[in-house]
Each structure stands twice: as structure tokens, then as C-alpha cells.
Amino acid sequence: MGYSMCWLEYEKLSKKEVERYSEWFESLAMLGDVPKEVVEELKKFARESLGVQLRTFTRFLKKKRYILVGLLNSLPFDLDASEQKPEGFVLKTLKVGNSSVIVLTGKTRASLVYGTYELIKRVRLGEDLESLDVLENPKVRFRMLNHWDNLDGSVERGYAGNSIFFKENEVIVNERTKDYARLLASIGINGVVLNNVNVKKKELHLLEPAYLEKLKKLADVFRRYGIRVFLSVNFASPMHLGGLETADPLDKRVFEWWKKKVEEIYDYIPDFGGFLVKADSEFNPGPHMFGRTHAEGANMLARALAPFEGYVIWRAFVYNCMQDWRDYKTDRAKAAYENFKPLDGQFDENVIVQIKYGPMDFQVREPVSPLFGALERTNQMLELQITQEYTGQQIHLCYLGTLWKEILDFDTFAKGRGSFVKRIVDGTIFGMENGGIAGVSNVGDSENWTGHDLAQANLYTFGRLAWNPDEEIEKVVKEWIVLTFGKKEKVLENVSYMLLKSHRAYEKYTTPFGLGWMVNPGHHYGPNPEGYEYSRWGTYHRANWEAIGVDRTSRGTGFTLQYRSPWREIFDDVNTCPEDLILFFHRLPYTFKLKSGKTLIQAMYDLHFEGVEEVEDFLRKWEELEGLIDQRVHERVRERLRMQLEHAKEWRDVINTYFFRRTGIPDEKGRRIYP
Numbered sequence: 089m090g091y092s093m094c095w096l097e098y099e100k101l102s103k104k105e106v107e108r109y110s111e112w113f114e115s116l117a118m119l120g121d122v123p124k125e126v127v128e129e130l131k132k133f134a135r136e137s138l139g140v141q142l143r144t145f146t147r148f149l150k151k152k153r154y155i156l157v158g159l160l161n162s163l164p165f166d167l168d169a170s171e172q173k174p175e176g177f178v179l180k181t182l183k184v185g186n187s188s189v190i191v192l193t194g195k196t197r198a199s200l201v202y203g204t205y206e207l208i209k210r211v212r213l214g215e216d217l218e219s220l221d222v223l224e225n226p227k228v229r230f231r232m233l234n235h236w237d238n239l240d241g242s243v244e245r246g247y248a249g250n251s252i253f254f255k256e257n258e259v260i261v262n263e264r265t266k267d268y269a270r271l272l273a274s275i276g277i278n279g280v281v282l283n284n285v286n287v288k289k290k291e292l293h294l295l296e297p298a299y300l301e302k303l304k305k306l307a308d309v310f311r312r313y314g315i316r317v318f319l320s321v322n323f324a325s326p327m328h329l330g331g332l333e334t335a336d337p338l339d340k341r342v343f344e345w346w347k348k349k350v351e352e353i354y355d356y357i358p359d360f361g362g363f364l365v366k367a368d369s370e371f372n373p374g375p376h377m378f379g380r381t382h383a384e385g386a387n388m389l390a391r392a393l394a395p396f397e398g399y400v401i402w403r404a405f406v407y408n409c410m411q412d413w414r415d416y417k418t419d420r421a422k423a424a425y426e427n428f429k430p431l432d433g434q435f436d437e438n439v440i441v442q443i444k445y446g447p448m449d450f451q452v453r454e455p456v457s458p459l460f461g462a463l464e465r466t467n468q469m470l471e472l473q474i475t476q477e478y479t480g481q482q483i484h485l486c487y488l489g490t491l492w493k494e495i496l497d498f499d500t501f502a503k504g505r506g507s508f509v510k511r512i513v514d515g516t517i518f519g520m521e522n523g524g525i526a527g528v529s530n531v532g533d534s535e536n537w538t539g540h541d542l543a544q545a546n547l548y549t550f551g552r553l554a555w556n557p558d559e560e561i562e563k564v565v566k567e568w569i570v571l572t573f574g575k576k577e578k579v580l581e582n583v584s585y586m587l588l589k590s591h592r593a594y595e596k597y598t599t600p601f602g603l604g605w606m607v608n609p610g611h612h613y614g615p616n617p618e619g620y621e622y623s624r625w626g627t628y629h630r631a632n633w634e635a636i637g638v639d640r641t642s643r644g645t646g647f648t649l650q651y652r653s654p655w656r657e658i659f660d661d662v663n664t665c666p667e668d669l670i671l672f673f674h675r676l677p678y679t680f681k682l683k684s685g686k687t688l689i690q691a692m693y694d695l696h697f698e699g700v701e702e703v704e705d706f707l708r709k710w711e712e713l714e715g716l717i718d719q720r721v722h723e724r725v726r727e728r729l730r731m732q733l734e735h736a737k738e739w740r741d742v743i744n745t746y747f748f749r750r751t752g753i754p755d756e757k758g759r760r761i762y763p
């Protein structure tokens with residue numbers, strides 16, 4: 089096969105487990121229309137993990153134990169389904185005559201697929217099946233992966249090989265496509281954007297019949313697993329493809345062109361999800377070019393898609409990327425709010441505004457974007473970056489679940505206490521039901537899909553949190569480890585330790601205190617304290633000999649004023665601002681005293697030394713697992729951890745040296761810093 093199946097490798101279970109579970113998996117009763125994917129998956133698991141052949145029947149059985157699958161309306165008995173949403177499933181162990189039956193049911197094909205993976209997962213985690221009573225609904229409507237894949241097979245910000253969808257301008261549909269769909273369905277993903285948001289010349293043609301025909305084949309595979317496909321589109325497509333001299337959203341000819349195009353797409357892909365649009369952003373065309381608003385642009389596309397239940401996902405990543413570094417008034421952090429807040433209430437129902445988690449761009453730490461909670465009458469989708477552009481590019485171990493959890497749990501106070509980001513994207517706070525969570529995919533055609541084997545945990549966690557943002561992160565981590573490496577106590581202990589500490593460690597040895605950005609321009613790997621200091625991207629820290637940071641308070645750029653109370657006051661005041669964001673919001677002298685009593689500069693030095701020590705610790709913990717984990721995986725990860733350690737030292741020394749040379753303030757502990 090040439091690639092692993094990540095958390096879906098069905099390894100043989102122990103003898104005791106086989107005894108405990110196999111009877112269930114000998115017989116499957118199917119009532120009505122049961123997707124073949126469900127049967128295939130159950131058979132595969134029964135065979136590979138339990139060593140039994142699952143036999144299928146289309147009636148009730150006399151067996152002591154068996155599984156019964158059917159859509160809710162095919163079941164002859166009444167299960168209270170009032171709480172069940174279209175994608176939700178029920179898993180219930182019932183007594184039927186003398187039999188004990190695990191009933192898996194739901195309202196749609198997708199619900200049965202989700203329930204199948206849940207049942208298998210429970211067995212692999214060693215859970216009880218005798219008294220199942222599960223009703224699970226996804227909390228979030230759109231659970232999406234955004235691929236930044238290009239037709240030539242390259243992946244923008246991809247660190248796991250080439251695209252699994254495209255190669256040399258061809259669309260790839262093969263066994264791996266199906267396996268990818270299986271992986272995604274097993275974590276509840278229901279939408280995939282196939283191509284990069286930067287839609288360049290070649291990718292424009294994805295909207296043409298020659299490509300649509302091939303994309304149809306991809307969509308046919310995904311559909312069977314409950315996943316709709318979406319495309320990123322270039323707003324100026326009517327000009328490039330349709331020969332119009334304008335793409336003005338209010339021009340009738342433009343709308344007609346899109347309408348026709350959309351009809352054509354749905355001829356090929358009847359459940360096509362819709363468009364993702366990066367407009368007026370980083371040189372991509374958009375409605376501003378024609379003097380129109382983002383709402384006018386998005387709604388025009390939305391009206392073409394509405395008859396087919398298609399959606400427009402419109403990115404809020406809009407800012408001036410031609411800033412002059414000498415300009416102290418413009419603050420990039422303010423841009424998304426300034427562009428979109430005034431449009432609240434103007435977007436159609438099938439438009440979703442996709443907002444990056446922070447106001448800048450996927451840094452290791454940023455405050456949560458103030459746009460969440462500011463938009464009250466707009467569908468909102470949270471955008472996370474699973475691919476590790478600024479978080480170590482899948483060379484560094486950087487588990488992102490802990491960060492994502494903090495973001496989802498952030499209380500915007502939009503409608504008083506409890507207005508968490510997760511409650512906004514799940515529609516609870518403002519009743520906007522078409523919300524979602526999108527993650528920029530970290531997948532490529534490498535053997536382990538994600539480059540770093542442990543980066544699979546990020547993909548897994550993303551799906552689990554998108555399905556249920558209330559899930560406890562420790563539980564998700566444990567699940568992933570057991571499903572991936574089995575139940576060995578030591579593996580569980582060491583790997584969860586490593587994962588749970590890794591984001592903070594990365595933050596410590598790179599850019600703590602919300603600084604961000606001190607990376608090499610372009611590829612964004614490795615330290616470069618002034619790499620973005622004199623450029624046009626609006627990402628400055630303005631360090632001089634006595635102070636560092638941008639004053640984003642009400643006395644400075646005013647960014648804090650975009651937050652609701654009490655955050656605006658909390659962030660505004662240096663005494664209450666969370667210290668891990670203190671340099672995002674404040675400009676401070678290096679001698680500023682932190683709550684610990686340390687000066688900022690000393691804390692900066694300390695964190696950098698600590699961060700490297702933590703990576704040494706990760707490496708030790710991993711070494712201890714030799715012989716307990718598949719040898720090839722063990723070697724691959726060890727190799728990456730060694731590189732991480734080297735590169736973490738580079739970060740430590742470059743950043744510490746930079747600050748020492750700026751300030752002349754020595755490390756109190758006398759450690760080596762290069763003068």
C-alpha cells in the first residue's frame with residue numbers, strides 16, 4: 089500500500105479482548121439500505137483485529153450477540169429520535185428476545201458511517217459494549233479541511249510531501265483517496281476544500297468541464313463517507329474564463345456567468361459544497377477592485393449557489409500587505425474587524441465568514457480575534473492551521489490541540505459570560521446555524537501522511553474538536569495514542585507527556601509573550617529576529633535598545649477597543665494583560681517586572697533555555713520507547729526530535745543573542761549568550 093492508516097490500523101487485539109468482543113462481530117443484521125462502506129469497515133475490523141469473519145444477514149437473528157444496522161426509518165421498533173440531528177447516530181445495546189443486540193442507527197447514510205467508526209473505536213479503546221446507550225450529534229455544522237494544494241502537485245505550506253489530489257496538472261483518484269475519506273470520516277469531517285485559496289492561473293481551469301469530470305470522481309468517493317467537496321475560486325474568474333472585462337459582482341453579466349458555471353458544476357457534482365474565497369487579500373482579486381463590499385461579492389456567489397444548497401465560505405483574512413514599516417498608525421491586527429464588522433447582517437444565509445483564530449496569522453500565540461463575538465448576524469467559521477507553517481513545519485513536535493482548546497474556550501462576552509468561541513461557531517450564542525471550524529490540512533503523499541508521525545495527532549484532534557469542541561484534550565490525546573500505538577502504559581505516559589507539553593515548549597524557545605514573527609521571510613522556518621521588521625507585511629515588533637512590542641492599547645493603535653468588556657480593559661492594562669500575550673498588546677522596557685518578579689529580559693532568557701531543555705526531555709522520553717513502538721516509526725520520530733533539538737538551540741541562541749546585543753543586559757544566571 090505504501091502508506092500507513094494512522095489511527096485506523098486495525099492491529100490484532102489481545103487474546104482476552106478477542107474473547108470479549110468477537111461474538112458481537114460474527115454477525116451483522118442489516119435492515120433496509122445500509123451503506124457498503126459500513127459493512128466493509130466492520131468486516132475489515134472484525135477480520136484484522138478480532139480474527140473473525142463477519143457474516144451479513146437481512147433479518148433479526150437468533151444469535152446470543154450481534155450487531156444490527158439500519159436507518160432509523162427501517163427499524164421496526166421505536167427509538168426516541170427526537171434529539172437526533174441528521175448526522176447524529178445512536179449506538180444502543182438492546183435485548184431482543186434472547187439476543188443482546190448492538191443497534192446502530194441514524195437518519196442518514198453519513199450517520200451510520202460515523203456510528204461505525206465510533207463502535208470500532210470503543211472496542212479498540214477497550215470499552216464496554218454490553219450496555220451501550222449513546223446518542224451523539226456533531227455540535228458544529230461545518231467541519232472542514234482546507235487543502236492548499238496546487239494542480240502541479242505542490243502544496244502551499246505543505247510539509248508532508250506532495251498533494252494527494254493533484255499531480256502534474258492531473259486529478260488523482262485512487263485507493264488512497266478512499267483511505268483518506270475513511271480517515272476523515274472516522275473523525276467526523278464533512279467537507280473538504282480541494283485546492284489552494286490562492287487560485288493561480290492553472291487552477292482557474294478547475295471550473296472547466298475537462299477538470300470537473302475528474303473532480304466528479306473524487307467527489308463520488310468522498311460522498312460515500314459523508315464528505316462534500318468544495319473548491320477555492322478566483323473572484324475574477326468571469327474575466328479569465330468567461331472573457332468578460334469585469335468581475336463586478338453587481339454587473340448582471342457577471343452574475344449570469346457564475347450562475348451558469350454553478351449549474352454546470354452541479355451537473356457533475358450534485359452535492360457540491362460550494363466555494364471558498366480569498367478575496368482582496370494578498371493580491372487575490374475581490375469586490376473592492378470594483379468598488380463593492382465583501383458582502384456584495386459574497387452574496388452574488390451565494391445567490392448562484394443557493395438553489396443547490398451550496399455555500400460561500402468567505403475569508404476574513406483581509407489586510408493591507410503593502411504597509412510601509414515607517415507607518416505607525418496602521419495596525420494589521422485591526423484589519424479583519426475593520427473590514428467585516430461594518431458588514432454584519434449583510435451576508436446571505438448561505439455565506440459563512442471564515443476567520444483566522446488570531447488577528448495576525450497563525451502565530452504560535454496570538455489573542456483570539458476580536459471579530460468572534462463582534463459579528464452577531466453573520467455565520468462564522470473558525471480557521472485553524474493544522475499544517476505547522478509557523479509552528480515547526482512538522483520537523484518540530486508541536487501538538488496544537490492544547491492551543492485550539494484555549495481558543496475554543498475563549499469567552500468573547502458577546503452575550504455576557506459564557507459566550508465562548510465554541511458556542512459561537514456551533515450557533516448557540518447568536519442562533520446562526522451555519523457555523524463551522526476549518527483547518528488547513530497538514531496532509532501530503534508521504535508514507536505517514538503528515539511528515540512527522542506525531543503530527544497525525546493534530547489531524548486527529550482537529551476532527552474530534554470540530555465534532556465536539558467540548559471534548560477534553562487529555563482524553564483525545566489518550567485516544568489517539570491508544571488507537572495509533574496500542575495500550576502500553578509507558579507509551580501512553582511518555583507520548584501524552586510529550587504532546588501536551590510540546591506547544592508551550594515551542595513557544596518558549598521561539599517567540600514567547602505573543603511576539604511572533606521572528607522567522608525567516610518567505611519559507612517561515614528558523615529564527616530571524618528582524619526578518620519581517622522592515623518589510624511591507626505589517627508584522628513589526630519595533631525593538632530598540634530600551635523597549636519592544638507594539639502598543640495596541642487605547643493609548644496606542646486602539647486594537648484593544650475591538651474587544652468587548654472586560655477583555656478590552658484586561659488587555660489594555662499592563663497589570664491585568666495575560667503575560668503570555670503581554671508583548672502583543674504592550675510596548676515594554678526590557679526591565680519591566682513580571683508577576684514572578686523577574687524582568688522581561690531575564691524571563692526571555694529563561695524561557696529560551698527552558699524550552700530547549702524540554703526538547704531534550706522529549707527526546708529522552710522518546711528514546712525510552714524503543715522496542716515498544718514500531719521500529720521504523722520510532723526511528724523516524726527520533727530523527728525529527730534530534731533535528732528539533734538542534735533547531736531549538738539555534739532559536740535559543742539567535743533570540744537570546746539578539747536581545748543581549750540590543751540591551752547589553754547579561755543573563756543573571758551567567759549562561760552562554762553570544763556577545
Ligand code: GCV
Pocket residue numbers: 236244245285286366370405449477
Ligand atoms: C495560502 C499566510 C501564508 C500564505 C497563505 C496565507 C493565507 O500568509 O503564509 O501561504 O496563503 O496566509 O492564509 O491566505
